[in-house]
Amino acid sequence: MAVAEVKSNRTASKEARRQQLIQATIKCISKRGIGGTTMSEVASEAGLSQGIVNLHFKSKDNLLNETLRWVAEEYKSQFEKTLEKSGPGPEDKLLALMELDLRPSVCDRHKLAVWFAFWGEAKAVPTYQRMCDAYDREYDEVIGRLCEQIIKDGGYQAIDARTVTEALSSMTDGLWLSCLISPKSWDRQIARDAVHGYLRAVFPKHFE
Amino acid sequence: MAVAEVKSNRTASKEARRQQLIQATIKCISKRGIGGTTMSEVASEAGLSQGIVNLHFKSKDNLLNETLRWVAEEYKSQFEKTLEKSGPGPEDKLLALMELDLRPSVCDRHKLAVWFAFWGEAKAVPTYQRMCDAYDREYDEVIGRLCEQIIKDGGYQAIDARTVTEALSSMTDGLWLSCLISPKSWDRQIARDAVHGYLRAVFPKHFE
Amino acid sequence: MAVAEVKSNRTASKEARRQQLIQATIKCISKRGIGGTTMSEVASEAGLSQGIVNLHFKSKDNLLNETLRWVAEEYKSQFEKTLEKSGPGPEDKLLALMELDLRPSVCDRHKLAVWFAFWGEAKAVPTYQRMCDAYDREYDEVIGRLCEQIIKDGGYQAIDARTVTEALSSMTDGLWLSCLISPKSWDRQIARDAVHGYLRAVFPKHFE
């Protein structure tokens, strides 16, 4: 019963309630998958009553859309914070962003399960697909720009920024899948080595 | 309505019927996701009557398990065929396997949707997770051995086979995700470049 | 359609709803038997909607168990009331209890149909058997004690209380079967004569 992270069940503001329910939804999706997540369970996970979810989110579809948006926004904000806080060079920023994806708070089975749950429905639910696509595009744009700068900086002639971007973002997504599916054999250091290895190989002057 | 390519609705071997139903299930999962796939739809997709799926698969759970197994086995058999048919060197084989993952018949949104559907439920349905894990392990073992040979061949001292394996298998999985989520901007050539670029970078003597 | 005697369909205490549904179940069993009783029919007999029975009883099995318990408890409470209200002597009490079983409110085809429905499934459904057995034992214990007292009172030397108890309780059960199966020829007076005849024959000093 994750009751009362919020001051009182009765006085929580509209927005706080929504947050509370989205958190509960995330927990449920992680535990039972999207198909197995019911409105009742979300409510009871939030320590609230049955009808509450429809009250605040109108419908289950809407709840799930908002949950996906929340998850994506949360990632985005960590992404932006990382971008700000990291060193000044594009190679510092790129490395920091790659590290972000492997940080325990991000690369954690419970969180990944939610991403994969939405990806798993993306073909069947165009809303999910479009939303994931849009966020991906933003991500790739940033990574792409960093790569371009590094390429220019280093004079890496034969290298195409878009290709490297695709390689890097694919690699981190794929490492997430390993973490989700093979938690026993998953090893964060190997994952980092894989990414670092790639960076070192394509941008030797920057990541040696 | 994909009405029976099988002689008559009243005649067909038990095994043929199972295959027919698994194919229908795959189509349904691709179209509607796992949660949205109903026994009735599978049956009507197969051009058969309502009760047929329970008759042949006992339960929906069982149907889904068998479908996952089928999809995994199909991939595995293509994998093995590729291994046989490709050139003799480990670098030939490795490249051929990477190409397999990007071949249109494999890297196709409809097929990928099925993989991601199961991965999306893997945390919630331990059976899926275990099965995916087991097949992944087999895959990684083969890739790992090829990498080891290449490393020995080329005297790549600083390189760890397991890390490269993880990088490669993650990259292809991640490329699949791009294909699924961003079909519009997905470009097979870029995907191939990403993989080739990585191979060239880590094993320069073999993939130049 | 026995539409709700309860204020509104949206208001009624949980317990009242359960009672209402158990009554509906009893009617259905009496009309259609246990096998023929469907959740929908129970709901519509209660003037409520389809899902209501599962809402309050979780499952059909549970509903039937609770119904049997209710029927048994109802009988038990009449039994105890009869025991209290009847004259002070054990022979008064015994006679009153026998009369209870033949009273129109008890010995009525619709009610008996329910008992026989459960007895008819008792071998197949151990829960029913155990429950019926337990209530029977309680019944026999009371009857047995009364017989013992009468035997002691009257100095009936050759008579065994347990045998008389078995004879009496069997006779009333058997008379119930006659009432159920041969309603046309069933005659309450003959049934009473049968019981009285037996009592008079075994305990002549008390029932002459």
Next chain:
Amino acid sequence: MAVAEVKSNRTASKEARRQQLIQATIKCISKRGIGGTTMSEVASEAGLSQGIVNLHFKSKDNLLNETLRWVAEEYKSQFEKTLEKSGPGPEDKLLALMELDLRPSVCDRHKLAVWFAFWGEAKAVPTYQRMCDAYDREYDEVIGRLCEQIIKDGGYQAIDARTVTEALSSMTDGLWLSCLISPKSWDRQIARDAVHGYLRAVFPKHFE
């Protein structure tokens, strides 16, 4: 698998097949109750194929009717044989008939379960009720005649034959119920004592 009590599965005569299936039905009813008895289970209990029951009995209703008839006829034939073989006096015959009902081959939980299964549905299925009623009437007629003779013989003035008949047949039915519901505490000797006790009490000159 109760296969092949019949010469061959392929050559059994129509009538033998019906018998075989009725026996299987009886076993199923005893094990699973009428509601739980399925056509498939009957067939497989008989060691035959799925569609066989409809082939020989047209419908499940018909199968159950025929099964009830068979059970009733079997009892009737034992009843008549007992009537023939017993001593010449009406009191001999009456006693023999009462003993028949308590004989292990008759008063056996598995057999009784079938009787009670049909009685349990009798209110809901008029066919069962009518059939049971008809056989009961025949039974009561014979018992009634024997009682009349005994009454005339013994000059039992105050005694009504019909009442005694009702008492006796009810008592045996009720004893059956005890045997079904309380098999642990059921005691054949007590049951016999109950019946004998009654006979001795009403017809002292004959059963002392």
Next chain:
DNA sequence: AATGAATGAGCTTTCATTCAT
């Protein structure tokens, strides 16, 4: 006459949604 795969009606159950309080 026998088989057993196929059918489809009908059942139990679940659950998003509604609504009186």
Next chain:
DNA sequence: TATGAATGAAAGCTCATTCAT
């Protein structure tokens, strides 16, 4: 706003029955 009982559509599953062989 919040509650939680009620609703009813839709799902999975069972099984009597049919039918091609």
